[in-house]
Amino acid sequence: MILGLCGSPRAKTTEYVLRKALEMLVEQGVETEFYTVRGKNLGFCIHCDHCIKGKGCILQDDMQGLYPLMEEAEGFIIATPVYNGGVSAQTKTVMDRTRALLTADPKAFRGKAGAAIAIWGSQLFIPFFQAADGRAFRPPRMIPVVAWTDIGLICAAFALALILAQTIMLLAALRRGVFQALRMGDRE
Numbered sequence: 001m002i003l004g005l006c007g008s009p010r011a012k013t014t015e016y017v018l019r020k021a022l023e024m025l026v027e028q029g030v031e032t033e034f035y036t037v038r039g040k041n042l043g044f045c046i047h048c049d050h051c052i053k054g055k056g057c058i059l060q061d062d063m064q065g066l067y068p069l070m071e072e073a074e075g076f077i078i079a080t081p082v083y084n085g086g087v088s089a090q091t092k093t094v095m096d097r098t099r100a101l102l103t104a105d106p107k108a109f110r111g112k113a114g115a116a117i118a119i120w121g122s123q124l125f126i127p128f129f130q131a132a133d134g135r136a137f138r139p140p141r142m143i144p145v146v147a148w149t150d151i152g153l154i155c156a157a158f159a160l161a162l163i164l165a166q167t168i169m170l171l172a173a174l175r176r177g178v179f180q181a182l183r184m185g186d187r188e
């Protein structure tokens with residue numbers, strides 16, 4: 001089983017991308033599990049060293065439900081939103097709290113596969129407001145994606161609305177004999 005861990009407190013981009021990655025694994029016949037920090041009660045590691053004595057984590061919160069999943073997993077995809085250039089506090093909390101697994105068994109994660117997904121926002125527009133020297137920050141090139149289908153649908157909707165409006169106007173004009181009144185229609 002591959003465990004997808006979402007470190008975003010929202011059901012937005014990070015969750016979306018992680019779910020897509022897990023879907024791709026499922027298509028390959030891989031069993032997956034999705035876990036999100038959203039809505040969970042996850043306390044910070046307090047460095048009490050309770051776990052070092054082999055007693056597990058002293059904090060009885062939602063992390064207790066995640067430990068068995070982490071033990072069972074053969075691999076992880078850790079997905080995090082970028083907060084101030086790093087992982088989110090929620091993701092870091094989960095990472096810190098895995099200490100309880102490693103102190104119980106230092107080989108707990110040995111041989112397990114790992115992948116990471118990081119979702120950020122401002123790097124897409126920071127290059128346009130570059131304050132530092134050009135060499136200081138080189139964001140990756142953006143790949144332009146044009147939503148042709150959506151554009152097509154919008155154009156079709158506008159065309160349809162226009163045709164409808166013109167038809168209604170023409171019918172109304174015909175009914176009222178406007179063309180005859182303006183001497184644009186039949187002459188008797």
Ligand SMILES: Cc1cc2nc3c(=O)[nH]c(=O)nc-3n(C[C@H](O)[C@H](O)[C@H](O)COP(=O)(O)O)c2cc1C
Nearest residue numbers: 008010012013014081082083084085120121122123
């Ligand atoms: C506290 C905080 C700090 C952030 N710091 C950064 C940052 O350093 N760089 C960046 O590109 N985006 C930053 N962002 C924007 C998020 O990375 C971006 O909105 C991301 O898509 C959020 O993921 P989500 O939609 O899954 O919640 C920050 C957002 C928050 C709330």
